[in-house]
Amino acid sequence: MTTGLVVHGLRKRFGDRWAVDGVSFALEPGGALGVVGESGCGKSTTARMLVGLERPDGGTVHLDGADRLVRPRGRAARLAHARGVQLVFQDPYLSLDPRIPVGEAVREVLRLHGGGRSDTRVAELLDQVGLGPREAAALPRALSGGQRQRVAVARALAARPKVLVLDEAVAALDVSIQAQILDLLAGIRRESGIALLFVSHDLAVVRHLTERVVVLRHGRVVESGPTGQVLTDPAHAYTRLLLDSVPHRGWDPDRIAEDRRRLTVEESAPA
Numbered sequence: 001m002t003t004g005l006v007v008h009g010l011r012k013r014f015g016d017r018w019a020v021d022g023v024s025f026a027l028e029p030g031g032a033l034g035v036v037g038e039s040g041c042g043k044s045t046t047a048r049m050l051v052g053l054e055r056p057d058g059g060t061v062h063l064d065g066a067d068r069l070v071r072p073r074g075r076a077a078r079l080a081h082a083r084g085v086q087l088v089f090q091d092p093y094l095s096l097d098p099r100i101p102v103g104e105a106v107r108e109v110l111r112l113h114g115g116g117r118s119d120t121r122v123a124e125l126l127d128q129v130g131l132g133p134r135e136a137a138a139l140p141r142a143l144s145g146g147q148r149q150r151v152a153v154a155r156a157l158a159a160r161p162k163v164l165v166l167d168e169a170v171a172a173l174d175v176s177i178q179a180q181i182l183d184l185l186a187g188i189r190r191e192s193g194i195a196l197l198f199v200s201h202d203l204a205v206v207r208h209l210t211e212r213v214v215v216l217r218h219g220r221v222v223e224s225g226p227t228g229q230v231l232t233d234p235a236h237a238y239t240r241l242l243l244d245s246v247p248h249r250g251w252d253p254d255r256i257a258e259d260r261r262r263l264t265v266e267e268s269a270p271a
Contacts (some may be wrong), residue, residue: 003064004028005050005085005163005195010059012219019045021219027163027212028210030193034206034240037216043199046204046216047167050197051087063162083113086161090168092152097142102126102138102151109158119260125154130186146177150184157188167199182209193194207231215239237263 005027012020015244020042027033035043050056050061050068061068063084089095096105106122126136130151140148149169156164166185170178186209200206206213206227211231215223215238223236234240243265 004031005197006062007046008060008062010046010061011051011057012049012054013057018219019185020049020056021214023214025214025221025224027195027197029064029162030195031198031212032189032198034200034210034213035216036200036203036206036213038242041216042219043201043216044167045219046089047165047197047199051085051162052082053087060226079113083147083159083161084154085163085165086159087148087165087167088156088169090141090171092145092148093140094159095152097150097217098140101137101139102131102143105151106136106154106158109155111234112206114157121158125158126151128157128188129154138167144177145173146181149173153188155185157192157194161194163197164193165197165199168201169198170205171200171202178205182234185209188261194215202243202250203231215242 007026008024009022010023011018023042023046025033025035035046037043044052049056052068056069061071066084068084069083096102100108103122105128106125110118110121110125122136123133123224126132131147131150131154135143135147135151140151143151152169153164164185170181181206185196188194196209198206198210210227213224213227215230215234215236216223217238223230223234223239229237231243234243
């Protein structure tokens with residue numbers, strides 16, 4: 001039986017444009033995979049299809065051999081289906097009910113997924129992400145952005161998923177807070193064996209936390225492989241452009257713009 005998350009030929013169309021066009025990759029149990037590219041490349045749409053927020057127009061998604069695109073019947077089956085892959089959004093404030101203390105928000109996920117409603121389990125989950133009783137009793141607006149993102153991670157973990165998808169989950173945070181959240185996620189992965197899929201435009205994040213990376217452009221995979229190899233010695237011109245676009249000593253935005261124009265012309269030329 002195939003284990004881990006296996007995506008093959010995933011496709012999604014919006015109007016006359018393929019937002020995701022034949023994306024394939026695999027994430028082994030306990031592994032860490034980065035999906036990178038610029039805005040509009042199909043990263044977030046791919047993530048939303050993995051957790052069932054978007055219906056694919058083609059392709060397959062299997063988790064430990066089970067087809068995740070088959071619509072389960074009945075409430076219990078749907079909840080079991082949802083537990084396989086959980087998503088953490090970029091802005092946790094939008095996914096938290098502003099009227100409910102965060103401890104109750106975590107408790108609701110436990111109740112929904114059959115994990116009980118005990119104060120002990122809520123406290124354990126919040127402690128796992130570095131939060132305590134004071135934060136548990138607070139409303140989301142009373143917490144910092146980093147604390148709210150920790151709550152979002154705790155809620156996702158409450159479902160006991162096999163894969164945690166993080167869609168630009170640290171992009172809205174200050175650099176110092178980003179580092180704290182990333183260290184937290186790395187620790188959770190070591191302790192729990194959960195697999196992590198980082199959807200990000202930030203190559204430094206992906207380089208630091210993943211073993212493998214997939215590079216998307218216009219909804220298609222242009223390069224994939226071990227993270228260190230791809231981000232150190234890229235084979236595709238677009239991956240090199242992404243790396244060159246990161247500001248550094250001697251960085252020349254005019255040259256980057258010219259390289260981008262040249263790549264676009266080459267892609268549009270007849271085969």
